[in-house]
Amino acid sequence: MSFNPSERTxxxxxxxxxxxxxxxxxxxxxxxxxxxxxxxxxxxxxxIPTIHARVDDTLYLHGSPxxxxxxxxxxxxxxxxxxxxxxxxxARSAFHHSMxxxxxxxxxxxxxxxxxxxxxxxxxxxxxxxIPGRWDESRLPNDKEDRGTKLLAVKLDEASMKMxxxxxxxxxxxxxxxxxxxxxxxxxxAGEPLSAPDLKPGIPVPPSVQNYGV
Amino acid sequence: MSFNPSERTxxxxxxxxxxxxxxxxxxxxxxxxxxxxxxxxxxxxxxIPTIHARVDDTLYLHGSPxxxxxxxxxxxxxxxxxxxxxxxxxARSAFHHSMxxxxxxxxxxxxxxxxxxxxxxxxxxxxxxxIPGRWDESRLPNDKEDRGTKLLAVKLDEASMKMxxxxxxxxxxxxxxxxxxxxxxxxxxAGEPLSAPDLKPGIPVPPSVQNYGV
Numbered sequence: 075m076s077f078n079p080s081e082r083t084x085x086x087x088x089x090x091x092x093x094x095x096x097x098x099x100x101x102x103x104x105x106x107x108x109x110x111x112x113x114x115x116x117x118x119x120x121x122i123p124t125i126h127a128r129v130d131d132t133l134y135l136h137g138s139p140x141x142x143x144x145x146x147x148x149x150x151x152x153x154x155x156x157x158x159x160x161x162x163x164x165a166r167s168a169f170h171h172s173m174x175x176x177x178x179x180x181x182x183x184x185x186x187x188x189x190x191x192x193x194x195x196x197x198x199x200x201x202x203x204x205i206p207g208r209w210d211e212s213r214l215p216n217d218k219e220d221r222g223t224k225l226l227a228v229k230l231d232e233a234s235m236k237m238x239x240x241x242x243x244x245x246x247x248x249x250x251x252x253x254x255x256x257x258x259x260x261x262x263x264a265g266e267p268l269s270a271p272d273l274k275p276g277i278p279v280p281p282s283v284q285n286y287g288v
Numbered sequence: 289m290s291f292n293p294s295e296r297t298x299x300x301x302x303x304x305x306x307x308x309x310x311x312x313x314x315x316x317x318x319x320x321x322x323x324x325x326x327x328x329x330x331x332x333x334x335x336i337p338t339i340h341a342r343v344d345d346t347l348y349l350h351g352s353p354x355x356x357x358x359x360x361x362x363x364x365x366x367x368x369x370x371x372x373x374x375x376x377x378x379a380r381s382a383f384h385h386s387m388x389x390x391x392x393x394x395x396x397x398x399x400x401x402x403x404x405x406x407x408x409x410x411x412x413x414x415x416x417x418x419i420p421g422r423w424d425e426s427r428l429p430n431d432k433e434d435r436g437t438k439l440l441a442v443k444l445d446e447a448s449m450k451m452x453x454x455x456x457x458x459x460x461x462x463x464x465x466x467x468x469x470x471x472x473x474x475x476x477x478a479g480e481p482l483s484a485p486d487l488k489p490g491i492p493v494p495p496s497v498q499n500y501g502v
Contacts, residue, residue: 204385
């Protein structure tokens with residue numbers, strides 16, 4: 075399965091870095107903790123970081139009903155970009171320095187999610203996107219919290235991915251220079267969990283947190 | 289020193305998370321490897337990840353003269369957002385799950401950098417932003433590479449920061465639940481450097497790479 079590139083999702087610069095495979099695009103959306111959503115406000119473009127979660131071919135976003143992003147985007151064009159950094163590309167020449175990365179760009183028009191069953195699916199997906207398995211350990215939303223959460227859905231119709239991997243691409247004439255070249259891998263790493271200072275005594279770190287990023 | 293919030297940089301949702309201090313904003317711009325730039329194309333908003341570098345109160349971006357982002361943005365309104373994730377906020381209630389983060393939003397109109405001296409300053413800053421100290425170890429740009437690099441500058445006039453830190457903010461009535469709460473710290477971590485497969489034998493890993501992220 076793959077996305078059919080539209081005029082705006084076809085990768086034009088360095089087309090060899092373009093990827094349209096559905097599974098690869100989904101894996102980037104699932105791995106990255108956050109996305110950046112761009113929309114057009116009265117005064118021009120705005121880019122905001124936010125948490126997302128994918129369920130099949132729908133991407134969910136959430137927030138306060140007072141959020142400008144959530145108020146301005148339903149029915150309007152947005153661009154949602156999800157980027158994972160995989161490494162620093164250290165070349166012999168300054169010019170060929172780069173990054174290894176995987177980046178997905180999605181275009182669409184968010185709709186408000188108001189069906190109660192779909193809202194629960196979206197809230198569960200968002201909680202489990204932050205920490206897989208956390209929904210079943212948590213105190214679930216009450217009516218007030220449900221009313222205090224606005225949910226948007228974007229259909230994954232128009233998406234494409236761009237990536238770079240592997241060693242630097244120095245020019246042939248630079249290969250004999252006495253300059254190191256290679257890649258420094260980068261990973262978003264979880265440290266030791268810090269219990270809340272007001273945690274009730276005797277509660278162990280739960281499986282979701284123990285297994286995070288393992 | 290601090291930024292004077294404009295109508296569009298004033299943090300309206302959760303204003304207690306708003307930061308306008310110049311040094312804190314600069315430190316986020318300097319620490320984050322990449323930014324996301326939003327601009328308005330014919331078909332709507334577009335968000336692209338790219339490398340940036342700060343010199344005093346100017347942010348520099350670069351790329352190929354063929355890049356749509358670099359062609360469409362000079363003289364137009366853009367929004368540049370830089371986000372660092374510091375941790376997962378694990379609450380007792382699903383509702384209070386969150387992230388610890390530092391995020392800077394900049395509005396401005398890029399100008400093309402064509403003065404040769406400023407271009408060299410910008411290229412050096414961009415290379416050293418990726419890996420501090422790398423410019424002086426590298427083979428510097430030749431005329432062809434200089435012509436093949438377009439540079440944009442955005443003045444840091446309109447910028448603000450939003451951040452969250454610390455433990456989860458659960459409701460009082462949830463404090464007695466037998467559910468763990470705390471923070472999982474997140475850090476972008478550098479792994480062991482991988483030498484290029486075609487590296488000339490006998491070249492050690494240079495200081496810039498040895499010191500990266502230390």
